[in-house]
Amino acid sequence: MVELKTPREIAAMDVTGTFLAELLDDLTERARPGVNLLDLEARARELIAERGAESCYWDYAPSFGRGPFRNVICLSVNDAVLHGLPHDYVLAEGDLLSMDIAVSIDGWVADCARSIIVGTPRPEDQRLIEATERALSAGIAAALPGNRLGDISAAIGAVAADYGYRVNTDFGGHGLGRTMHEDPHVPNVGRPGRGLELRPGLTLALEPWFAAGTDKIVYDPDGWTLRSADGSRTAHSEHTIAITDGPPLVLTSRELVAAAR
Structure with missing residues:
Protein backbone atom coordinates (compact mmCIF):
# COMPACT_ATOMS: atom_id res chain seq x y z
CA MET A 1 0.00 0.00 0.00
CA VAL A 2 1.27 3.47 -0.91
CA GLU A 3 1.01 5.98 1.93
CA LEU A 4 1.02 9.70 1.26
CA LYS A 5 2.77 11.75 3.94
CA THR A 6 1.51 15.02 5.39
CA PRO A 7 3.69 18.17 5.25
CA ARG A 8 4.42 17.69 8.95
CA GLU A 9 5.53 14.10 8.38
CA ILE A 10 7.74 15.14 5.46
CA ALA A 11 9.32 17.79 7.68
CA ALA A 12 10.13 15.04 10.20
CA MET A 13 11.73 12.96 7.42
CA ASP A 14 13.72 16.04 6.43
CA VAL A 15 15.28 16.08 9.91
CA GLY A 34 45.02 3.44 5.01
CA VAL A 35 41.59 3.69 6.69
CA ASN A 36 39.87 0.42 7.55
CA LEU A 37 36.23 -0.09 6.59
CA LEU A 38 35.57 -1.14 10.17
CA ASP A 39 36.71 2.32 11.31
CA LEU A 40 34.04 3.90 9.07
CA GLU A 41 31.43 1.51 10.46
CA ALA A 42 32.47 2.43 14.01
CA ARG A 43 32.24 6.14 13.23
CA ALA A 44 28.77 5.72 11.73
CA ARG A 45 27.65 3.88 14.88
CA GLU A 46 29.08 6.66 17.03
CA LEU A 47 27.24 9.40 15.12
CA ILE A 48 23.97 7.47 15.14
CA ALA A 49 24.20 6.93 18.90
CA GLU A 50 25.07 10.58 19.57
CA ARG A 51 22.03 11.74 17.57
CA GLY A 52 19.68 9.25 19.22
CA ALA A 53 18.84 7.78 15.82
CA GLU A 54 18.08 4.14 15.09
CA SER A 55 19.76 2.13 12.35
CA CYS A 56 17.41 0.59 9.79
CA TYR A 57 20.08 -1.94 8.85
CA TRP A 58 20.80 -3.52 12.21
CA ASP A 59 19.00 -6.89 12.34
CA TYR A 60 17.60 -6.32 8.83
CA ALA A 61 16.72 -9.78 7.49
CA PRO A 62 15.13 -9.74 4.01
CA SER A 63 14.59 -12.75 1.75
CA PHE A 64 18.14 -12.34 0.43
CA GLY A 65 21.19 -12.10 2.67
CA ARG A 66 22.63 -14.63 5.10
CA GLY A 67 21.27 -13.99 8.56
CA PRO A 68 20.47 -10.56 10.02
CA PHE A 69 22.63 -7.63 8.90
CA ARG A 70 24.64 -6.65 11.97
CA ASN A 71 26.05 -3.33 10.82
CA VAL A 72 24.69 0.20 10.44
CA ILE A 73 26.06 1.06 6.99
CA CYS A 74 26.75 -0.72 3.71
CA LEU A 75 30.31 -0.18 2.47
CA SER A 76 30.99 -1.50 -1.04
CA VAL A 77 34.42 -1.26 -2.67
CA ASN A 78 35.30 -1.28 -6.39
CA ASP A 79 33.31 -4.09 -8.05
CA ALA A 80 30.98 -4.35 -5.04
CA VAL A 81 27.96 -2.10 -5.43
CA LEU A 82 25.14 -2.98 -2.99
CA HIS A 83 24.80 -4.30 0.55
CA GLY A 84 28.55 -4.34 1.12
CA LEU A 85 29.21 -5.94 4.49
CA PRO A 86 31.78 -3.86 6.44
CA HIS A 87 34.83 -6.04 7.04
CA ASP A 88 38.53 -5.87 7.77
CA TYR A 89 39.68 -4.12 4.61
CA VAL A 90 42.11 -1.20 4.42
CA LEU A 91 41.25 1.35 1.75
CA ALA A 92 43.90 1.77 -0.93
CA GLU A 93 44.79 4.59 -3.30
CA GLY A 94 42.18 4.83 -6.05
CA ASP A 95 39.53 2.60 -4.45
CA LEU A 96 35.95 3.41 -5.42
CA LEU A 97 33.84 3.32 -2.26
CA SER A 98 30.03 3.34 -2.15
CA MET A 99 28.39 4.17 1.20
CA ASP A 100 24.68 3.45 1.73
CA ILE A 101 22.81 4.14 4.96
CA ALA A 102 19.29 4.45 6.32
CA VAL A 103 18.24 5.53 9.79
CA SER A 104 15.11 6.49 11.68
CA ILE A 105 14.72 9.52 13.94
CA ASP A 106 11.53 9.81 15.99
CA GLY A 107 9.96 7.12 13.83
CA TRP A 108 10.73 8.67 10.42
CA VAL A 109 13.21 7.20 7.96
CA ALA A 110 15.55 8.58 5.31
CA ASP A 111 17.89 6.62 3.03
CA CYS A 112 20.95 7.90 1.18
CA ALA A 113 23.97 6.59 -0.74
CA ARG A 114 27.12 8.20 -2.09
CA SER A 115 30.06 6.92 -4.12
CA ILE A 116 33.49 8.48 -3.74
CA ILE A 117 37.05 7.82 -4.89
CA VAL A 118 39.70 7.35 -2.24
CA GLY A 119 42.84 9.28 -3.05
CA THR A 120 43.74 9.89 -6.69
CA PRO A 121 40.80 9.14 -9.04
CA ARG A 122 40.82 7.24 -12.30
CA PRO A 123 38.92 9.11 -15.07
CA GLU A 124 36.79 6.05 -15.85
CA ASP A 125 35.70 5.86 -12.20
CA GLN A 126 34.85 9.56 -12.15
CA ARG A 127 32.74 9.03 -15.24
CA LEU A 128 30.89 6.12 -13.63
CA ILE A 129 30.08 8.09 -10.49
CA GLU A 130 29.07 11.08 -12.60
CA ALA A 131 26.63 8.86 -14.52
CA THR A 132 24.86 7.76 -11.32
CA GLU A 133 24.71 11.33 -10.02
CA ARG A 134 23.31 12.66 -13.30
CA ALA A 135 20.83 9.81 -13.47
CA LEU A 136 19.72 10.63 -9.94
CA SER A 137 19.31 14.31 -10.82
CA ALA A 138 17.29 13.35 -13.92
CA GLY A 139 15.04 11.10 -11.86
CA ILE A 140 14.48 13.86 -9.32
CA ALA A 141 13.66 16.36 -12.08
CA ALA A 142 10.98 13.97 -13.38
CA ALA A 143 9.38 13.59 -9.94
CA LEU A 144 6.62 16.11 -10.53
CA PRO A 145 2.94 15.85 -9.54
CA GLY A 146 0.89 14.36 -12.34
CA ASN A 147 3.84 12.51 -13.83
CA ARG A 148 4.06 8.73 -13.56
CA LEU A 149 6.54 6.48 -11.83
CA GLY A 150 7.71 5.37 -15.26
CA ASP A 151 8.79 8.93 -16.01
CA ILE A 152 11.31 8.72 -13.15
CA SER A 153 12.53 5.29 -14.24
CA ALA A 154 12.80 6.35 -17.89
CA ALA A 155 14.79 9.46 -16.97
CA ILE A 156 17.28 7.39 -14.95
CA GLY A 157 17.57 4.76 -17.66
CA ALA A 158 18.11 7.35 -20.39
CA VAL A 159 21.19 8.70 -18.61
CA ALA A 160 22.57 5.19 -18.23
CA ALA A 161 22.07 4.61 -21.95
CA ASP A 162 23.75 7.92 -22.81
CA TYR A 163 26.83 6.79 -20.87
CA GLY A 164 26.73 3.31 -22.36
CA TYR A 165 25.92 1.50 -19.11
CA ARG A 166 23.39 -1.31 -18.86
CA VAL A 167 20.79 -1.29 -16.08
CA ASN A 168 20.14 -4.14 -13.67
CA THR A 169 16.46 -4.41 -12.69
CA ASP A 170 16.81 -6.69 -9.66
CA PHE A 171 17.30 -3.79 -7.24
CA GLY A 172 16.13 -0.18 -7.53
CA GLY A 173 14.49 2.60 -5.58
CA HIS A 174 11.52 2.32 -3.26
CA GLY A 175 9.00 4.10 -1.12
CA LEU A 176 9.90 4.82 2.50
CA GLY A 177 8.79 6.82 5.52
CA ARG A 178 7.69 4.87 8.57
CA THR A 179 9.91 1.98 7.48
CA MET A 180 12.94 1.66 5.22
CA HIS A 181 11.09 -0.15 2.43
CA GLU A 182 7.54 0.75 1.44
CA ASP A 183 5.61 0.63 -1.80
CA PRO A 184 6.19 1.43 -4.62
CA HIS A 185 9.26 -0.16 -6.19
CA VAL A 186 11.13 2.30 -8.45
CA PRO A 187 13.06 0.54 -11.26
CA ASN A 188 16.11 2.26 -12.73
CA VAL A 189 14.75 1.86 -16.25
CA GLY A 190 11.21 2.12 -17.55
CA ARG A 191 8.70 3.62 -19.97
CA PRO A 192 7.46 7.21 -19.60
CA GLY A 193 3.79 7.71 -18.90
CA ARG A 194 3.40 4.32 -17.24
CA GLY A 195 2.84 3.27 -13.65
CA LEU A 196 1.67 4.97 -10.49
CA GLU A 197 0.68 8.63 -10.73
CA LEU A 198 2.94 10.87 -8.65
CA ARG A 199 0.95 12.74 -6.02
CA PRO A 200 2.00 15.24 -3.34
CA GLY A 201 3.00 13.41 -0.17
CA LEU A 202 4.62 10.47 -1.93
CA THR A 203 8.11 9.87 -0.51
CA LEU A 204 10.67 7.87 -2.46
CA ALA A 205 14.28 6.76 -2.30
CA LEU A 206 15.72 7.01 -5.81
CA GLU A 207 18.95 5.06 -6.25
CA PRO A 208 20.56 4.56 -9.65
CA TRP A 209 23.52 2.19 -9.57
CA PHE A 210 25.56 1.00 -12.52
CA ALA A 211 28.48 -1.30 -13.26
CA ALA A 212 30.95 -0.28 -15.93
CA GLY A 213 30.77 -3.48 -17.94
CA THR A 214 27.63 -5.48 -17.17
CA ASP A 215 24.12 -5.54 -15.75
CA LYS A 216 24.69 -8.92 -14.09
CA ILE A 217 25.46 -9.31 -10.39
CA VAL A 218 26.84 -12.04 -8.12
CA TYR A 219 26.78 -12.54 -4.35
CA ASP A 220 29.83 -12.80 -2.11
CA PRO A 221 30.08 -15.81 0.21
CA ASP A 222 28.92 -13.48 3.03
CA GLY A 223 25.45 -13.68 1.46
CA TRP A 224 25.08 -9.89 1.36
CA THR A 225 27.64 -8.12 -0.80
CA LEU A 226 26.59 -7.77 -4.44
CA ARG A 227 29.29 -7.40 -7.10
CA SER A 228 29.39 -6.90 -10.84
CA ALA A 229 29.52 -10.33 -12.47
CA ASP A 230 32.47 -9.33 -14.68
CA GLY A 231 34.52 -7.65 -11.94
CA SER A 232 34.08 -4.16 -13.41
CA ARG A 233 33.80 -1.21 -11.08
CA THR A 234 30.47 0.06 -9.82
CA ALA A 235 28.88 3.20 -8.39
CA HIS A 236 25.68 4.04 -6.50
CA SER A 237 23.94 7.35 -5.72
CA GLU A 238 20.73 7.76 -3.71
CA HIS A 239 18.52 10.48 -2.26
CA THR A 240 15.25 10.51 -0.37
CA ILE A 241 12.72 12.84 -2.01
CA ALA A 242 9.17 14.01 -1.40
CA ILE A 243 6.67 14.84 -4.14
CA THR A 244 5.04 18.24 -3.62
CA ASP A 245 2.64 20.51 -5.52
CA GLY A 246 5.71 21.85 -7.31
CA PRO A 247 9.36 20.75 -7.51
CA PRO A 248 10.29 17.75 -5.36
CA LEU A 249 12.00 18.21 -2.02
CA VAL A 250 15.34 16.42 -1.75
CA LEU A 251 15.51 15.51 1.91
CA THR A 252 19.05 14.09 2.03
CA SER A 253 20.97 16.90 0.34
CA ARG A 254 21.13 20.44 1.62
CA GLU A 255 22.20 21.82 -1.76
CA LEU A 256 19.47 20.10 -3.73
CA VAL A 257 16.82 20.99 -1.17
CA ALA A 258 17.75 24.65 -1.50
CA ALA A 259 17.60 24.41 -5.30
CA ALA A 260 14.22 22.69 -5.25
CA ARG A 261 12.77 25.31 -2.96
Whole structure:
Protein backbone atom coordinates (compact mmCIF):
# COMPACT_ATOMS: atom_id res chain seq x y z
CA MET A 1 0.00 0.00 0.00
CA VAL A 2 1.27 3.47 -0.91
CA GLU A 3 1.01 5.98 1.93
CA LEU A 4 1.02 9.70 1.26
CA LYS A 5 2.77 11.75 3.94
CA THR A 6 1.51 15.02 5.39
CA PRO A 7 3.69 18.17 5.25
CA ARG A 8 4.42 17.69 8.95
CA GLU A 9 5.53 14.10 8.38
CA ILE A 10 7.74 15.14 5.46
CA ALA A 11 9.32 17.79 7.68
CA ALA A 12 10.13 15.04 10.20
CA MET A 13 11.73 12.96 7.42
CA ASP A 14 13.72 16.04 6.43
CA VAL A 15 15.28 16.08 9.91
CA THR A 16 16.45 12.51 9.36
CA GLY A 17 17.66 13.34 5.87
CA THR A 18 19.71 16.27 7.13
CA PHE A 19 21.41 14.01 9.64
CA LEU A 20 22.28 11.47 6.94
CA ALA A 21 23.75 14.14 4.68
CA GLU A 22 25.96 15.31 7.54
CA LEU A 23 26.96 11.74 8.45
CA LEU A 24 28.05 10.96 4.88
CA ASP A 25 29.98 14.25 4.77
CA ASP A 26 31.83 13.11 7.88
CA LEU A 27 32.63 9.67 6.47
CA THR A 28 33.68 11.15 3.13
CA GLU A 29 36.33 13.21 4.91
CA ARG A 30 37.57 10.14 6.80
CA ALA A 31 37.71 7.75 3.82
CA ARG A 32 41.40 8.01 2.93
CA PRO A 33 44.06 5.48 1.95
CA GLY A 34 45.02 3.44 5.01
CA VAL A 35 41.59 3.69 6.69
CA ASN A 36 39.87 0.42 7.55
CA LEU A 37 36.23 -0.09 6.59
CA LEU A 38 35.57 -1.14 10.17
CA ASP A 39 36.71 2.32 11.31
CA LEU A 40 34.04 3.90 9.07
CA GLU A 41 31.43 1.51 10.46
CA ALA A 42 32.47 2.43 14.01
CA ARG A 43 32.24 6.14 13.23
CA ALA A 44 28.77 5.72 11.73
CA ARG A 45 27.65 3.88 14.88
CA GLU A 46 29.08 6.66 17.03
CA LEU A 47 27.24 9.40 15.12
CA ILE A 48 23.97 7.47 15.14
CA ALA A 49 24.20 6.93 18.90
CA GLU A 50 25.07 10.58 19.57
CA ARG A 51 22.03 11.74 17.57
CA GLY A 52 19.68 9.25 19.22
CA ALA A 53 18.84 7.78 15.82
CA GLU A 54 18.08 4.14 15.09
CA SER A 55 19.76 2.13 12.35
CA CYS A 56 17.41 0.59 9.79
CA TYR A 57 20.08 -1.94 8.85
CA TRP A 58 20.80 -3.52 12.21
CA ASP A 59 19.00 -6.89 12.34
CA TYR A 60 17.60 -6.32 8.83
CA ALA A 61 16.72 -9.78 7.49
CA PRO A 62 15.13 -9.74 4.01
CA SER A 63 14.59 -12.75 1.75
CA PHE A 64 18.14 -12.34 0.43
CA GLY A 65 21.19 -12.10 2.67
CA ARG A 66 22.63 -14.63 5.10
CA GLY A 67 21.27 -13.99 8.56
CA PRO A 68 20.47 -10.56 10.02
CA PHE A 69 22.63 -7.63 8.90
CA ARG A 70 24.64 -6.65 11.97
CA ASN A 71 26.05 -3.33 10.82
CA VAL A 72 24.69 0.20 10.44
CA ILE A 73 26.06 1.06 6.99
CA CYS A 74 26.75 -0.72 3.71
CA LEU A 75 30.31 -0.18 2.47
CA SER A 76 30.99 -1.50 -1.04
CA VAL A 77 34.42 -1.26 -2.67
CA ASN A 78 35.30 -1.28 -6.39
CA ASP A 79 33.31 -4.09 -8.05
CA ALA A 80 30.98 -4.35 -5.04
CA VAL A 81 27.96 -2.10 -5.43
CA LEU A 82 25.14 -2.98 -2.99
CA HIS A 83 24.80 -4.30 0.55
CA GLY A 84 28.55 -4.34 1.12
CA LEU A 85 29.21 -5.94 4.49
CA PRO A 86 31.78 -3.86 6.44
CA HIS A 87 34.83 -6.04 7.04
CA ASP A 88 38.53 -5.87 7.77
CA TYR A 89 39.68 -4.12 4.61
CA VAL A 90 42.11 -1.20 4.42
CA LEU A 91 41.25 1.35 1.75
CA ALA A 92 43.90 1.77 -0.93
CA GLU A 93 44.79 4.59 -3.30
CA GLY A 94 42.18 4.83 -6.05
CA ASP A 95 39.53 2.60 -4.45
CA LEU A 96 35.95 3.41 -5.42
CA LEU A 97 33.84 3.32 -2.26
CA SER A 98 30.03 3.34 -2.15
CA MET A 99 28.39 4.17 1.20
CA ASP A 100 24.68 3.45 1.73
CA ILE A 101 22.81 4.14 4.96
CA ALA A 102 19.29 4.45 6.32
CA VAL A 103 18.24 5.53 9.79
CA SER A 104 15.11 6.49 11.68
CA ILE A 105 14.72 9.52 13.94
CA ASP A 106 11.53 9.81 15.99
CA GLY A 107 9.96 7.12 13.83
CA TRP A 108 10.73 8.67 10.42
CA VAL A 109 13.21 7.20 7.96
CA ALA A 110 15.55 8.58 5.31
CA ASP A 111 17.89 6.62 3.03
CA CYS A 112 20.95 7.90 1.18
CA ALA A 113 23.97 6.59 -0.74
CA ARG A 114 27.12 8.20 -2.09
CA SER A 115 30.06 6.92 -4.12
CA ILE A 116 33.49 8.48 -3.74
CA ILE A 117 37.05 7.82 -4.89
CA VAL A 118 39.70 7.35 -2.24
CA GLY A 119 42.84 9.28 -3.05
CA THR A 120 43.74 9.89 -6.69
CA PRO A 121 40.80 9.14 -9.04
CA ARG A 122 40.82 7.24 -12.30
CA PRO A 123 38.92 9.11 -15.07
CA GLU A 124 36.79 6.05 -15.85
CA ASP A 125 35.70 5.86 -12.20
CA GLN A 126 34.85 9.56 -12.15
CA ARG A 127 32.74 9.03 -15.24
CA LEU A 128 30.89 6.12 -13.63
CA ILE A 129 30.08 8.09 -10.49
CA GLU A 130 29.07 11.08 -12.60
CA ALA A 131 26.63 8.86 -14.52
CA THR A 132 24.86 7.76 -11.32
CA GLU A 133 24.71 11.33 -10.02
CA ARG A 134 23.31 12.66 -13.30
CA ALA A 135 20.83 9.81 -13.47
CA LEU A 136 19.72 10.63 -9.94
CA SER A 137 19.31 14.31 -10.82
CA ALA A 138 17.29 13.35 -13.92
CA GLY A 139 15.04 11.10 -11.86
CA ILE A 140 14.48 13.86 -9.32
CA ALA A 141 13.66 16.36 -12.08
CA ALA A 142 10.98 13.97 -13.38
CA ALA A 143 9.38 13.59 -9.94
CA LEU A 144 6.62 16.11 -10.53
CA PRO A 145 2.94 15.85 -9.54
CA GLY A 146 0.89 14.36 -12.34
CA ASN A 147 3.84 12.51 -13.83
CA ARG A 148 4.06 8.73 -13.56
CA LEU A 149 6.54 6.48 -11.83
CA GLY A 150 7.71 5.37 -15.26
CA ASP A 151 8.79 8.93 -16.01
CA ILE A 152 11.31 8.72 -13.15
CA SER A 153 12.53 5.29 -14.24
CA ALA A 154 12.80 6.35 -17.89
CA ALA A 155 14.79 9.46 -16.97
CA ILE A 156 17.28 7.39 -14.95
CA GLY A 157 17.57 4.76 -17.66
CA ALA A 158 18.11 7.35 -20.39
CA VAL A 159 21.19 8.70 -18.61
CA ALA A 160 22.57 5.19 -18.23
CA ALA A 161 22.07 4.61 -21.95
CA ASP A 162 23.75 7.92 -22.81
CA TYR A 163 26.83 6.79 -20.87
CA GLY A 164 26.73 3.31 -22.36
CA TYR A 165 25.92 1.50 -19.11
CA ARG A 166 23.39 -1.31 -18.86
CA VAL A 167 20.79 -1.29 -16.08
CA ASN A 168 20.14 -4.14 -13.67
CA THR A 169 16.46 -4.41 -12.69
CA ASP A 170 16.81 -6.69 -9.66
CA PHE A 171 17.30 -3.79 -7.24
CA GLY A 172 16.13 -0.18 -7.53
CA GLY A 173 14.49 2.60 -5.58
CA HIS A 174 11.52 2.32 -3.26
CA GLY A 175 9.00 4.10 -1.12
CA LEU A 176 9.90 4.82 2.50
CA GLY A 177 8.79 6.82 5.52
CA ARG A 178 7.69 4.87 8.57
CA THR A 179 9.91 1.98 7.48
CA MET A 180 12.94 1.66 5.22
CA HIS A 181 11.09 -0.15 2.43
CA GLU A 182 7.54 0.75 1.44
CA ASP A 183 5.61 0.63 -1.80
CA PRO A 184 6.19 1.43 -4.62
CA HIS A 185 9.26 -0.16 -6.19
CA VAL A 186 11.13 2.30 -8.45
CA PRO A 187 13.06 0.54 -11.26
CA ASN A 188 16.11 2.26 -12.73
CA VAL A 189 14.75 1.86 -16.25
CA GLY A 190 11.21 2.12 -17.55
CA ARG A 191 8.70 3.62 -19.97
CA PRO A 192 7.46 7.21 -19.60
CA GLY A 193 3.79 7.71 -18.90
CA ARG A 194 3.40 4.32 -17.24
CA GLY A 195 2.84 3.27 -13.65
CA LEU A 196 1.67 4.97 -10.49
CA GLU A 197 0.68 8.63 -10.73
CA LEU A 198 2.94 10.87 -8.65
CA ARG A 199 0.95 12.74 -6.02
CA PRO A 200 2.00 15.24 -3.34
CA GLY A 201 3.00 13.41 -0.17
CA LEU A 202 4.62 10.47 -1.93
CA THR A 203 8.11 9.87 -0.51
CA LEU A 204 10.67 7.87 -2.46
CA ALA A 205 14.28 6.76 -2.30
CA LEU A 206 15.72 7.01 -5.81
CA GLU A 207 18.95 5.06 -6.25
CA PRO A 208 20.56 4.56 -9.65
CA TRP A 209 23.52 2.19 -9.57
CA PHE A 210 25.56 1.00 -12.52
CA ALA A 211 28.48 -1.30 -13.26
CA ALA A 212 30.95 -0.28 -15.93
CA GLY A 213 30.77 -3.48 -17.94
CA THR A 214 27.63 -5.48 -17.17
CA ASP A 215 24.12 -5.54 -15.75
CA LYS A 216 24.69 -8.92 -14.09
CA ILE A 217 25.46 -9.31 -10.39
CA VAL A 218 26.84 -12.04 -8.12
CA TYR A 219 26.78 -12.54 -4.35
CA ASP A 220 29.83 -12.80 -2.11
CA PRO A 221 30.08 -15.81 0.21
CA ASP A 222 28.92 -13.48 3.03
CA GLY A 223 25.45 -13.68 1.46
CA TRP A 224 25.08 -9.89 1.36
CA THR A 225 27.64 -8.12 -0.80
CA LEU A 226 26.59 -7.77 -4.44
CA ARG A 227 29.29 -7.40 -7.10
CA SER A 228 29.39 -6.90 -10.84
CA ALA A 229 29.52 -10.33 -12.47
CA ASP A 230 32.47 -9.33 -14.68
CA GLY A 231 34.52 -7.65 -11.94
CA SER A 232 34.08 -4.16 -13.41
CA ARG A 233 33.80 -1.21 -11.08
CA THR A 234 30.47 0.06 -9.82
CA ALA A 235 28.88 3.20 -8.39
CA HIS A 236 25.68 4.04 -6.50
CA SER A 237 23.94 7.35 -5.72
CA GLU A 238 20.73 7.76 -3.71
CA HIS A 239 18.52 10.48 -2.26
CA THR A 240 15.25 10.51 -0.37
CA ILE A 241 12.72 12.84 -2.01
CA ALA A 242 9.17 14.01 -1.40
CA ILE A 243 6.67 14.84 -4.14
CA THR A 244 5.04 18.24 -3.62
CA ASP A 245 2.64 20.51 -5.52
CA GLY A 246 5.71 21.85 -7.31
CA PRO A 247 9.36 20.75 -7.51
CA PRO A 248 10.29 17.75 -5.36
CA LEU A 249 12.00 18.21 -2.02
CA VAL A 250 15.34 16.42 -1.75
CA LEU A 251 15.51 15.51 1.91
CA THR A 252 19.05 14.09 2.03
CA SER A 253 20.97 16.90 0.34
CA ARG A 254 21.13 20.44 1.62
CA GLU A 255 22.20 21.82 -1.76
CA LEU A 256 19.47 20.10 -3.73
CA VAL A 257 16.82 20.99 -1.17
CA ALA A 258 17.75 24.65 -1.50
CA ALA A 259 17.60 24.41 -5.30
CA ALA A 260 14.22 22.69 -5.25
CA ARG A 261 12.77 25.31 -2.96
